Amino acid sequence: MHELTVVQGIMEVLERRRRERGFRKIRGVELVCGPYNCLAEDSLQFWFDVLSSTESTRGARLHVERLRTIFRCSHCRQEWDEHPEIQACPDCRAVVHKIVPDNDIFIRQLEVE
Amino acid sequence: MQIKVMDKVLAANDVWAGEVRKLLSEQKIKLYNLIGSPGAGKTTLLERTIDALGSSLRIGVIEGDIATSRDAERIGKKGVAVYQINTGSTCHLDAHMVHKALLEILKQSKFDLVFVENVGNLVCPAEFDIGEDAKIAVLSVTEGDDKVEKYPLLFSEARAMAVTKLALLKNTNFDLTAAKAAFRKLNAEAPIFELDSLSGEGFAAWIDFLRS
Numbered sequence: 001m002h003e004l005t006v007v008q009g010i011m012e013v014l015e016r017r018r019r020e021r022g023f024r025k026i027r028g029v030e031l032v033c034g035p036y037n038c039l040a041e042d043s044l045q046f047w048f049d050v051l052s053s054t055e056s057t058r059g060a061r062l063h064v065e066r067l068r069t070i071f072r073c074s075h076c077r078q079e080w081d082e083h084p085e086i087q088a089c090p091d092c093r094a095v096v097h098k099i100v101p102d103n104d105i106f107i108r109q110l111e112v113e
Numbered sequence: 114m115q116i117k118v119m120d121k122v123l124a125a126n127d128v129w130a131g132e133v134r135k136l137l138s139e140q141k142i143k144l145y146n147l148i149g150s151p152g153a154g155k156t157t158l159l160e161r162t163i164d165a166l167g168s169s170l171r172i173g174v175i176e177g178d179i180a181t182s183r184d185a186e187r188i189g190k191k192g193v194a195v196y197q198i199n200t201g202s203t204c205h206l207d208a209h210m211v212h213k214a215l216l217e218i219l220k221q222s223k224f225d226l227v228f229v230e231n232v233g234n235l236v237c238p239a240e241f242d243i244g245e246d247a248k249i250a251v252l253s254v255t256e257g258d259d260k261v262e263k264y265p266l267l268f269s270e271a272r273a274m275a276v277t278k279l280a281l282l283k284n285t286n287f288d289l290t291a292a293k294a295a296f297r298k299l300n301a302e303a304p305i306f307e308l309d310s311l312s313g314e315g316f317a318a319w320i321d322f323l324r325s
Contacts, residue, residue, distance in 0.1 A: 104122075106122065109115055
């Protein structure tokens with residue numbers, strides 16, 4: 001992934017949200033990404049620090065959560081990881097759905113002042 | 114104070130991908146995005162595909178490379194409208210580049226099918242939606258059967274996998290069964306085409322897929 005491009009995108013979102021919501025400073029940015037396009041958090045933090053030219057973003061900490069593919073029973077809601085492949089719940093025999101997260105990168109939440 | 118937002122970060126490219134889709138819909142064009150390593154056989158696959166499709170469909174090609182118009186020249190020899198994008202240094206095509214290229218190529222002709230041959234790279238092109246109807250993953254038997262697992266984003270998002278250079282299989286230790294199984298693990302439905310572009314082996318099913 002191009003951490004620099006992603007950070008530019010993050011900065012655009014932060015600026016827009018700052019104008020809309022009027023907060024003074026960003027303390028933290030929580031990101032989520034899909035299982036296959038994930039970002040290196042330390043590289044992202046590095047480029048974020050480089051591009052932070054204003055007081056409102058300087059010093060903010062970035063956190064990236066990588067969403068996983070899971071299997072979930074449609075009835076009893078039990079969940080399993082990607083391995084092994086299962087189609088019927090071993091407990092209630094209902095259909096098990098494979099839930100694959102989007103491979104997009106989202107800002108889920110901001111910590112602001 | 115915490116603010117929940119759920120804002121997409123790479124929204125700018127998506128806006129242009131939307132413009133590409135609008136243009137494709139207006140012009141009734143299907144767009145295929147061919148993604149594979151440098152040397153996977155993308156251009157040769159396109160040359161053979163153009164031959165096989167004949168004049169039954171109006172075809173256009175957008176070539177993406179860092180430098181040279183060598184691929185566009187090869188495609189041009191097939192008598193098909195082609196436009197070369199030279200990115201200079203960027204390792205992938207993005208939707209804005211493809212939108213501009215489509216406008217250029219549409220000055221030459223109308224099309225039923227446009228192929229984008231992306232910059233040779235298994236990594237970055239998969240990350241950028243260019244407004245395509247389908248990403249096609251191109252993997253040759255000389256690249257190693259471990260590449261499907263190593264590059265999961267492309268292979269999980271592809272709507273088809275074209276395995277190329279089948280005639281060379283006997284000269285390699287490429288385990289075709291293993292590569293197909295690895296693909297199925299990431300991608301439940303996309304068809305797999307086993308092709309040899311120089312001989313035309315396997316092309317009937319591939320052409321049916323492109324037409325559908």
